[in-house]
Amino acid sequence: MSKAPADLLRRIAQLEERRGLLIVFEGPDGSGKTTQRKLLKSWLKGEGHEVVTTKWSSSDLIKPLIKARKQVRSLNATEFSLMHACDFRHRLETEVLPALCAGKTVIADRYFFTALARDVTRGSDLNWVMNLYSPIFWPDAVFYFQVSPETSGKRIAAERKPSYYESGQDITHLADAHDSYREFIGAVLGQYRGLASIFDFVTVDAEQSIYDQHQFIRSLFKKSARKKWTEYNVAAIADWLNNRPEMRIE
């Protein structure tokens, strides 16, 4: 149970009143997340929502640092985890939370579950990775796009050659990127299966038609309940407000 001071809880309750929803799309590459994200965004806009999208490893500040190191393949598992956690935190603090507090709906194309699945596959300790993302800011809903490793591999192969880190060549040490991807994604999906049951994801059958998936997401979005910030996200918001005095008082 939260031991947060009463004024903090009051402030969080104030922010809660007009906040937007945070919807997360999770799943491996080639599972159709991006397509569904765009469809949901268009539909939500039509319904009158103001929608913001945030993508994995996309912050203006940290993305160039990661990109430069990926190009020269210099990241080991620990650095990989830390750099992605930096990018996530920076986006959470400067994009996601301000947008939510302004009443916008945020669709996150991947969330910290991606790090848990990938980093643990790379050999990082689960509790250490969890700590990087703590205190965790819980989204309102997580849609997990479930797909077989074969389908994911085929879809990726049809489009492009996966990059060195995307294909997990840093840990499989296989010369062929597609072979490596198939091996790596199998292990990542194993991690995702565990996460889906622990964190109660809404599973979307990503082998279904694009239309059916979209209808399913729409229907669940309509039914989805908000996660009360005063119950789930007190520590994460307190952490954020600590560096945002302008947000502390209304």
Added chain:
Amino acid sequence: MTVEKGKLIALEGLNDRELLREGKQLLRARSGERAGGVSQWGASGLFFQLRQSTCPEIPSPKTLLMLYAADLEFRLRWEILPLMEEGLDVVAAPYVETASAFGVAAGIDAEWVERLFAFAPKPEAAFRLRKPSAESKGMPSHCFHILAGASGHWKKRSGIKPLNECLARLKALPAGTPSKKGK
């Protein structure tokens, strides 16, 4: 024949120049022929690149600490551990304590900070710079400088003085360069 592993010595403080000078002295005094080198913050180039950014939003203390940690992992991989494997001693200046003290001074939970640096091996011995009050007047290590006043961000956002707080926390460590060789 197996080579005996070198030792890792931490020297904590905020001033780059002081850390390098005292780090070299510390290495001479303690290690003699086994002196490997002094490893400093920023070897990965992360902070240099960060300062080139035109992004208007600067990183929060927690994000910065994770960047320090990434930089430290780089130093361990490419500077510190290879020399130790060769049987040479290395002074890490600064190492974990400076960043931890800075994090706690910035209001970050001490346990979170401790868990963050769990990957870093424990040093054989840890010291701090001899003149903490004088060094704070100098140019602090540029990774700390980002938060400590270059942009006015820190003062604006928190109203406390993290450098002085940080130095106060480091006072728990023994000061200065030991005059005798060995421990």
